[in-house]
Amino acid sequence: MKKVKKGVTFNHNPLLRPELSAWRPRFVLLCLLGGSLALVGRAVYLQGFHDQFLQAKGESRYARVLEVPATRGKITDRQGDVLAVSSPVKSIWAIPEDARLNPSQTRQLAALIETDVGELNQKLASEKDFVYLKRQVSPELAERIAALKLPGIHDQREYRRFYPGGDVMAHVLGFTGVDDKGQEGIELAFEPQLAGKPGSRRVVKDRRGNVVEDVQSIRPPQDGREVALSIDNKIQYLAHAALKQAMTDHKAKAGGVVVLDARTGEVLALANAPTFNPNNRVKLTGEQLRNRALTDTFEPGSTMKPFTAALALEKGKVTAGTIINCAPGRMTIGSATISDAHPHGALSVAQVIQKSSNIGAAKMALSFPPETMWKMLDDLGFGSPLKLGFPGEVGGRLRPAKAWRPIEQATMSYGHGMSVNLMQMANAYQVFARDGDIVPLSLSRLDAPPVHGTRVFSPQTAREVRQMLEMVVQQGGTAPQASVPGYRVGGKTGTAMKLVGGRYAHKYVASFVGIAPISDPRLIVAVMIDEPSNGKHYGGDVAAPIFSQVTAGALRSLGVVPDAPLKPLQVARQGVSQPVVREAM
């Protein structure tokens, strides 16, 4: 206080002496200017250049991008019956860090998802941010789990594929994986059509989570398209049931049945054994999974003979009545000897087919050059895959004609020394059913039959061979058991020994390929039984009855008018009343 009195005034503050250096206020001014420039610059940067980031941040407070799910297309049979359909299910997942459950909660959850408490604890103790606890549970179960209100346990919507046909259709349809993508069969082959593309859209949500405005549809969802197969549900069932029965009766290792529509080339049935239930694939083995009719090849055996005969007829080497000497049932070509199962004497060409003589077929085959025979086999679709688009389809083995030795040409005439799959066999028999031409096969339903086929034989030749095929199922043929009451049918048996480790073992493949009805063929049915081991192994004993059973049912189901003249059969016409025959068989 005293010092104030001495007259030291504030405006004479020594700090404010005028000799204060001039740069200092300028410096302060510069700092202030710099500071405000920085602020303006920052503002310009945020508003002008970096605005998108901020806008997005702002938008994220109210805008949401929603995933719009798309469903996988259905698969139906030719009549529209559903064979495979996707239905929503829930998957239960957890964020282990958030999932702090007390022991009783853990027990409850473990009981609901049917796992071990220890296993569940192990999953919840994992280091990951996300673990699936159980995938694809029913929506009802998911609701019960949600009702427990457990922290860190969530569910998510997924789709699961259901197959009402079960094991009947298993090999045709294949199945999808846990992510609803095709893994086998049609599901894989038609994946591009069947798969849906999930869409997404941006919306504005209000405080309560309701969508109040659709801002923009980023991608509209595309549901998978429905695929209609050529398969006839009923015929497929017939084939499956007959095959299953035969598998037990003959203690066979495997088998397959293929039914084709002779007019359109559509596959009406494709059954394999052993089969599996696509709805429950826990204990699935590779054996069960094989679609043998398409992925496995075998030596066809005598079912090839009609082609040899047709070629000989076509080239004018023989007529149906030409006599071929098949005695004494053995024939030596080079260093090898071929023989007949039952020795025959002199047989006509028709009888060679009827009685299935290897010698007769070999003699016919040796009358033309290998190239001619190879050309025919190639035209018939042997040696290369049929291109049905089915995964794992094989083409079999047909060696180039240049490499053929005479003995090979002879054995190939009766179906040895080459390999085919069952579908190729059925496919090739189209030439007899369709008056000499072949149309490409189809697994999906066709709206119009294909117009142009590939001509292999003349209609005349095809009809003649058809007559021979009919003789096979009549008395004196190799397969009387293939006959179908009420209808004229025809076909050819095959019994081939299996090659095991390069040698023929006493294991057989019994087969039968037939067409029905002979007067106006509608169906081609091919049957193959692998290693029948209950005493019988001939195609006529093992495969022919299956043919008869499947064909009878299929013809009736298609409403084909019986063409057999003999059986006591009534054809009712308008205005004519005739009594119903009670029991005819």
Add this chain to the structure above:
Amino acid sequence: MARLTGFLVMLVVASSLGVVASQHQARKLYTAVEREQQRSQQLEIEWGQLQLEQSTWAAHARIEKLAREKLAMRPPLSGQIIAIEERP
């Protein structure tokens, strides 16, 4: 001049109220559309499930079993079938 201004102000107020009202209306309608779309999706799912159920009940194996065992039916023999031809 003042009257014109007053009139224009009134117009502006009216139109802005209109905007508010129509915005509200649009949101309400949108929620309704949303709800219906969800319902249609739900029905689609139910349709699939019903088809599935129908296919399961109508499985040939089941029909055949019931027909044979419960109803004592059997396939007709060839002579018992009468084919009806259309008069040409």
